[in-house]
Amino acid sequence: MSTSLAVWTGALLTLAVLSFLYDDNPAWRITEHLYVGLAAGYGLGYTWQNYLRPVLLNQVGAPGGWIWIFPLVLGALLYTRYIRGWEWLARFPMGIWIGYGAGYILAYLPRVVVGQVTGSMVALNSLSNVALLVCLLGGFATFVFTLPDRPGLIRTAGRIGRYAILIALGVAFGGTVLYRFTLLYGQVHFLVHDWLGLGH
Amino acid sequence: MGFDGPGYGARLLLPGYLGSALLAALLLALMLICLFRARHGLRMPHLRRLPGIRVLEEMVGRATEMGRPVHMTPGTDDPRNPQVLASFPILRQLALAAARYDTPLLHTSADQIVYALSDATIQQTYIEAGRASLYDPEHVRYLSDNPFAYAAAVMGMFRRERPAANVMFGNFGAEALLLIEAGADAGSLQLAATSNIFQLPFFVAGCDYTLIGEEMYVAAASVSGDPMLRSTVIAQDWMRLVVALLVLAGAIVHTLAGPSDPLRRWLQR
Amino acid sequence: MRKELPIWLGTMAGAFVVATRWFTLVNATGVDRMADRLIVASYAAAAAVGFIGLTRVHLRAIDARRPLWGYSIVLLVAMYGYAGLLFFLPASAPLPSWIFLNVMGPVFSTMYGLIAFFITSAAYRAFRVRNLESGILLAAAAIALLGNSAVGGRIWHGWDGLVAWIMAVPVTGGFRAIQVGAALGALGTAVRVLLGLERSHMGSPQG
Structure with missing residues (x-):
């Protein structure tokens, strides 16, 4: 098990955040308020160090x-x-x-x-390019706002576009899942490897 | 943009901005025409009612019945982001409903300027609704400009104050899912609106109502029912037609002319 | 004057930005970059507004002994302590950077990690709805997930080709439609603000 203050602080805070999955509890609440306070303090300090102080010290007094x-x-x-x-x-x-x-x-x-x-100005020489154009123009049709009773063609195009949009969103969803799990894995690895000293 | 780029001194517009300037000028012209027609009471097409707008009142009503507050957030960006700008008319409408139903409206933000603007919006709306006493500065909360500290504070708040409705209208980053889950855990009826394509999937999957992309701007322009504002949405639809025709024309030109493609090159001038 | 003048000053500021970004003659003066720096300085000068807001809320909670008021003390001490440190020391000094790396860092990483838990419950909720739209969403998500994890290619050798086609056709078309629509909506909003039609953010009704 680690003897470093930094690792212990990190490990306890990690556990406190994970405890929220169970319920609101004092460890989570302390971490939440600590984090919000530090972030606000950091924000103001950062603005002072990087924006206000240079302007006041270097700019205002300079010629012009x-x-x-x-x-x-x-x-x-x-x-x-x-x-x-x-x-x-x-x-x-x-x-x-x-x-x-x-x-x-x-x-x-x-x-x-x-x-x-x-x-989107693609050459209409392949089925994929034609399909891309249909999906795009169909997508445009879903966002038509001025025709409450959309005529048949726009309604059909709108439905195709809606499905294309849903597929796009679904793919983005699936693409993110793996990435997020990688991040969770990183934090679990920190607890098991750096803090508890297991899995060497 | 290089100052000594080709033809820099001789042209009116910077290289690459011709198509942009034409599109912007056309949109402005179309909006002015629509505004002119609205002002003179000329015939205008009707706008489709977006389900997201219809439920705002229902959300406040639900909160009133349950004796719990309503929560709204404009996301974690600053007011230079158009999605954040679009949140203010929605906030105003929500504050009007909250004043009517005498239900607390909690507003949290992750940007100081957005916080100041939202606070002014809510206070002024309550005054106009004749319910100045309902305004409580503690209900309008700047939490943090760090998105995850902001999310942590919202998660804690949802566990403790359990808002009956949650309106997320603006730009969100990875913290979006934490906010959705906080709302779902508190049993809130959730409406989300964003143009951020990376967070939209989570809103569509996790919320009761979602406004996608342009729908959020149209909701913002039409929520008050003001005919002048609504008329400008019609101009957006005309622009969409122009864009669609440009794409079609471009595809045909590209098919016929090959890679030399004069239309595309002209637009990119 | 109190309501109209700020709006028209805003319109002039917006017109100035467009002029400096589009027109060669104005852009060549470099005035756009100077204006950007001045605007950032004005933001910085207002940067204590949220700080004041947080202080107000939490001081009142402590003063009125509201439930959980003790946590408000934690927040205020952390906020003033860290801001005070950074007033005198650069962020790269040992103590401020230790706090940043070992206190804020792990909380940030774990909050980010929590998303992995919640992504599954979001998918579960979408799955429970059981209509065509959520079905399409989840099917596309599953295809992308299998495509990214290289499992798909082992199930069926045409999988990678299918994923590539989906990315190139419906995904590109769908996202472009969203982006063009969102850009038109944002442009419309900008014009409404610059024409003084949309003024909810000034605490004033529209029109």
Whole structure:
């Protein structure tokens, strides 16, 4: 059996998490709250070390660094949510962030569509390629929203597309199962091999 | 993108963006046309009702009968993700129903900005519904920006507070299955919506209702019943037709012209 | 002004992003990268909002002696302790990195491992539904599972060919349909936000 503090900490925490499979219990609850607390602390510490501190120490004081004051003030406006009567100021960073994000979507997502379209322009010289096109166009038909009573052709195409989508999802499901079991195996191996010292 | 790439200085658009810009411009034009028609009360096609929207009210009703809360999560991404953006109208509708039924709505998030936005949405919705007293800041919880710490906290919460309904609407990573299982274990009626193709299989297999891909955006645009918003969904359908015709035309051109394929090359310019 | 101005500032920010990404003249100035860095800095400046939220919830739980309030102390001590450590020390220093590797690491790995248990119960639930759709889903999953584990090839020599065909035809077609639809929906959402039609996230009704 291991004598390392690190291995013991890891092993006890691993068992505490696995105990949740049985029921909610004090060991799980301590681990849950510890993990959430550490993750939140790490998140804030990481942001400070990698984003805020460099900006405050290196950027703001540098020539032309005044521009960095704007984002800092903009972000800080979010805290007005906690000041009664001034909550509306928090809408400014929210509005700008959402708009900026929406701009990103508009700028980059059309490329995804173009990529999928050009990728699907296959030569109709084999049964597989024709079937691919049928599955794709059928898939499009399942997402038609404006025709409550879809005419026969679109309904049939939609059904084929629906089955293609289900097959795709099923294959993704099956593909993930093995990978997940590999990860579980890794943790069981840690308990048996590193902690208990068995199976050498 | 290289600054000294071929033809960089001479062109209006960056290389590779011609097809994108045309598609985006066409979608914008179609949406403006649909908005114009909606504003002037012109005839518009009806939208198919998505089962996922119909059950929102039922979910809150069920929770009320059982005397248990409703839970909603927008997933573990930040608001730059369109799936997270689409969660806010659903959250608003759920908060309206919760206010009507006087049932607690628990909201958990894994991003601080999403948390702030969701908190504002819920508070404002309760105020508009005349139920400002129902707003409890402890029901809107930022848990962690680490997806597995977030999942751990949700799992613990589901064991202890046993929500009767669980709405998972947004972008999820590998933690999705942990959330589905937490809901199933608590006996929650579960609705999931995502465009993430890696997690969709688990939602389809494990939830009572699933909105796949575009359905989540259409649900978000049509849930309020606002005719202006609904009209823009019609533009999406027109775009789909355009895309389908492009694929068909491209396949025919490719079959006839072989690898030189002018249409494909033009779109990728 | 309090409601409309933030929305229109957002629209301008969105239009700015599109202009800097598409048009050569604007893109050549490098203003897109500078704007990205400024936006990230603004996110960072707001990074204590969730921290404040967690503190508020758990302090109240302790104060009111709610059931299980003792665990709230564990959370707050861990959160403030680790954040405090990282305020003074880099994440690569011995103590912070020990905590990361030996406390957070095993919990993360085991949580990930739990998914393996739950994947089977999810499959079982889907199997119980017993309609055509869940049947197709599970049959496809079984075929992929056998295909990946090399057992399929021993049962029937044509198995690998079947899996390859399924991947190339229905899987590619199905996923492309989902992705194109999702992209159209996301684009529609972005336009609705930029036109100021969709504003639930601002705590305001639509329209």
